[in-house]
Amino acid sequence: MRRRVLPLTAVLALLLTGCTAGNEAPDDGVVRLRFQSLAWQKESVDANRQLVDEWNAAHPDIRIDYVQGSWDSVHDQLLTSFEGGEAPDIIHDASDDLADFAHGGDLADLRPLLPERLRADIPAAGWRTTTFGEGIYGVPFLQEPRVIIANRKILDSSGVRVPTPSKPWTWAEFRQITQDLTRSMGPGRYAVAWPLKEPVSVSLNLGLSAGGRLFHREADGRVTVRFTEADAVVPGTVHDQVVNDRTAPRTTLGSGGSDTLPGFFAGKYAMVPLGFAYRQQIAQQAPEGFEWTVLPAPAGSAGLTQGVSPQTLSISEDSPHKKEAMAFLDFFLRPENMVRLARGDWMLPTGTAALADPSLRTARDGWATGAAVAEKLRPAPAQSVRGYPEWKDKVATPAFQEYYSGAIDAAELRRRLVEDGNRVLARYQRK
Amino acid sequence: MSALRTSGPARIGQYLALLAYLVFLALPFLWLVSTAFKPAPELASLHPTWIPRDPTLDNFRQAFAEQPLLRAAANSLVAAVAAALIAVAVATPLAYVTARHRGRLAGAATGWVVISQAFPFVLVIIPLFLILKNLHLVNSVAGLVLVYVVWSLPFALWMLMGYVRAVPAELEEAAAVDGAGRLRTLVSVTAPLLAPGIVATALFAFVTAWNEFFFALVLLKTPEKQTLPVVLTHFLGAEGVADLGPLAAAAFLATLPSLVVFAVLQRRITGGMLAGAVKS
Numbered sequence: 029m030r031r032r033v034l035p036l037t038a039v040l041a042l043l044l045t046g047c048t049a050g051n052e053a054p055d056d057g058v059v060r061l062r063f064q065s066l067a068w069q070k071e072s073v074d075a076n077r078q079l080v081d082e083w084n085a086a087h088p089d090i091r092i093d094y095v096q097g098s099w100d101s102v103h104d105q106l107l108t109s110f111e112g113g114e115a116p117d118i119i120h121d122a123s124d125d126l127a128d129f130a131h132g133g134d135l136a137d138l139r140p141l142l143p144e145r146l147r148a149d150i151p152a153a154g155w156r157t158t159t160f161g162e163g164i165y166g167v168p169f170l171q172e173p174r175v176i177i178a179n180r181k182i183l184d185s186s187g188v189r190v191p192t193p194s195k196p197w198t199w200a201e202f203r204q205i206t207q208d209l210t211r212s213m214g215p216g217r218y219a220v221a222w223p224l225k226e227p228v229s230v231s232l233n234l235g236l237s238a239g240g241r242l243f244h245r246e247a248d249g250r251v252t253v254r255f256t257e258a259d260a261v262v263p264g265t266v267h268d269q270v271v272n273d274r275t276a277p278r279t280t281l282g283s284g285g286s287d288t289l290p291g292f293f294a295g296k297y298a299m300v301p302l303g304f305a306y307r308q309q310i311a312q313q314a315p316e317g318f319e320w321t322v323l324p325a326p327a328g329s330a331g332l333t334q335g336v337s338p339q340t341l342s343i344s345e346d347s348p349h350k351k352e353a354m355a356f357l358d359f360f361l362r363p364e365n366m367v368r369l370a371r372g373d374w375m376l377p378t379g380t381a382a383l384a385d386p387s388l389r390t391a392r393d394g395w396a397t398g399a400a401v402a403e404k405l406r407p408a409p410a411q412s413v414r415g416y417p418e419w420k421d422k423v424a425t426p427a428f429q430e431y432y433s434g435a436i437d438a439a440e441l442r443r444r445l446v447e448d449g450n451r452v453l454a455r456y457q458r459k
Numbered sequence: 460m461s462a463l464r465t466s467g468p469a470r471i472g473q474y475l476a477l478l479a480y481l482v483f484l485a486l487p488f489l490w491l492v493s494t495a496f497k498p499a500p501e502l503a504s505l506h507p508t509w510i511p512r513d514p515t516l517d518n519f520r521q522a523f524a525e526q527p528l529l530r531a532a533a534n535s536l537v538a539a540v541a542a543a544l545i546a547v548a549v550a551t552p553l554a555y556v557t558a559r560h561r562g563r564l565a566g567a568a569t570g571w572v573v574i575s576q577a578f579p580f581v582l583v584i585i586p587l588f589l590i591l592k593n594l595h596l597v598n599s600v601a602g603l604v605l606v607y608v609v610w611s612l613p614f615a616l617w618m619l620m621g622y623v624r625a626v627p628a629e630l631e632e633a634a635a636v637d638g639a640g641r642l643r644t645l646v647s648v649t650a651p652l653l654a655p656g657i658v659a660t661a662l663f664a665f666v667t668a669w670n671e672f673f674f675a676l677v678l679l680k681t682p683e684k685q686t687l688p689v690v691l692t693h694f695l696g697a698e699g700v701a702d703l704g705p706l707a708a709a710a711f712l713a714t715l716p717s718l719v720v721f722a723v724l725q726r727r728i729t730g731g732m733l734a735g736a737v738k739s
Contacts, residue, residue, distance in 0.1 A: 098692035108677045112588040284699040294505035313503040
């Protein structure tokens with residue numbers, strides 16, 4: 029037995045020797061900043077890494093350590109890291125995830141740090157997405173509008189009017205066109221497939237085009253939900269397409285965007301409303317000879333306006349080197365670098381100088397369509413409303429899902445969003 | 460003996476239930492394997508097939524090119540093996556004492572096991588993080604191993620207590636009658652009989668640590684120390700979008716060590732459990 033125990037003990041000792049910490053930074057006068065990026069696709073990771081390498085080569089006294097995080101778990105990871113005082117110095121996230129961290133004092137208020145060039149480069153609507161209370165807690169740098177990706181052959185052969193950013197479809201016209209298209213496509217095929225795994229953000233963001241707001245700030249500062257005629261336009265159109273017109277399949281309502289692509293490539297669906305970045309997947313996965321085009325989302329009384337939650341870069345409040353971190357962000361988000369990041373992620377830059385770059389204005393892969401709607405992008409409704417995550421998960425998501433599938437009518441949807449919703453919000457706004 | 464006989468229809472029902480369970484377990488894995496070998500256009504096919512029409516290793520090449528899978532696997536292996544060995548080394552004597560000397564200690568230990576299993580880890584992660592930070596064990600595999608040991612210890616203890624109880628105390632008494640001392644009895648009589656239980660427990664601790672994601676995500680800050688489950692999430696984007704081919708290829712490779720360890724140790728577990736179970 030001793031013969032067996034001895035090697036086992038040796039293995040254990042060896043393993044633990046290999047496990048020793050050794051994570052102290054050397055005291056060489058170099059400022060080391062940890063940058064957690066959520067870039068995940070190869071082109072995007074490459075663009076991020078190259079920029080970090082360029083910075084490190086030019087700034088030997090301020091070293092950026094690139095760490096890859098994950099969209100899937102970033103909130104929980106940051107929450108824990110902030111509590112433990114071990115958060116990265118520079119944090120990549122999205123504006124709709126910042127509210128808790130901003131209100132909790134985990135993120136630095138960037139106002140005293142922001143260079144004028146960067147502040148002036150990003151429009152006010154962009155800054156509003158990262159403004160919580162008085163402070164600015166992140167630099168919005170990439171954003172994606174929702175567009176309609178269409179099968180060009182089906183669209184051309186049907187003879188329907190093809191919309192452009194200057195002459196988009198109205199929501200009523202969109203509904204009519206999906207009826208015409210479905211008729212011309214034959215049985216078992218649909219004009220549009222709505223991937224509505226996240227029905228709330230789609231409904232609210234596109235709802236802005238018809239003048240919907242849903243969340244109203246009262247004189248006393250409290251926020252209440254009101255479901256007006258304008259709020260009903262987009263959900264009503266989707267509901268009618270699925271339930272009444274049968275121009276959109278019920279089966280994709282619970283799907284994510286990627287799940288609809290096989291049907292789109294096979295010609296089962298003529299159009300799929302998707303985030304702008306899905307173009308990358310389509311470009312990579314589309315079968316040979318498949319022709320696709322990018323159309324603007326339908327317009328309402330507010331034109332092409334829609335809500336977005338841009339990707340953001342923030343600085344941890346605990347970071348002892350905030351100025352250096354901001355110097356890196358200033359470099360990272362120079363117009364030419366923002367263009368590289370945007371192309372890597374297939375998204376739109378928030379900076380006006382980057383957005384003017386010819387490579388983001390080309391018709392190829394629909395860049396021009398996205399760039400044309402960029403100025404109409406606004407902060408997603410409710411991203412700064414306290415209690416929004418619970419309202420979304422417990423009230424709005426099931427209500428929209430049931431409405432779109434035909435299980436409840438518009439009156440019941442309104443009742444749930446407003447009555448049940450306001451009860452949830454009230455708990456967060458007690459003074 | 461007749462009470463153990465099962466009627467024909469009941470036996471068929473049992474086999475059907477077993478088959479359904481096997482299918483339930485095997486289908487996701489088979490689909491993962493199939494996906495790992497499919498080229499991108501096939502992944503976006505409306506009518507996917509079980510067997511790839513045009514099998515490719517591109518997903519594996521891409522997975523290895525984009526992420527440091529080997530380094531992450533080595534980190535996972537070190538953490539999982541160390542956690543399994545330490546958990547077993549600590550749990551075995553503890554299980555023996557609590558199983559053989561029933562008293563308040565055994566009751567308290569069992570209570571601890573039940574209570575500790577009821578805690579979701581999200582509740583303990585922040586205090587745990589702070590404790591490890593004070594011990595300078597954040598961002599170290601040693602800290603992660605410590606967490607894994609603590610996390611798997613209650614269940615390991617509970618498992619081993621069952622195995623210890625299954626070893627007849629009379630055997631130890633017989634050894635004592637033959638003049639063996641306490642240590643001699645433990646080493647020569649009890650330990651060999653407990654071996655299958657120890658192996659099973661180690662396997663459980665290994666697989667738990669090998670698959671664990673959230674502690675590793677939170678505790679390890681530098682890329683060089685990240686474990687395989689954390690690196691696998693780098694193939695995932697926002698809103699459920701994934702780089703499906705490379706993700707499936709990497710996930711398939713990540714399942715192999717557990718399967719290999721289990722395949723190697725399986726005979727030992729079942730063989731040991733059955734040895735001496737009946738008089739021959």
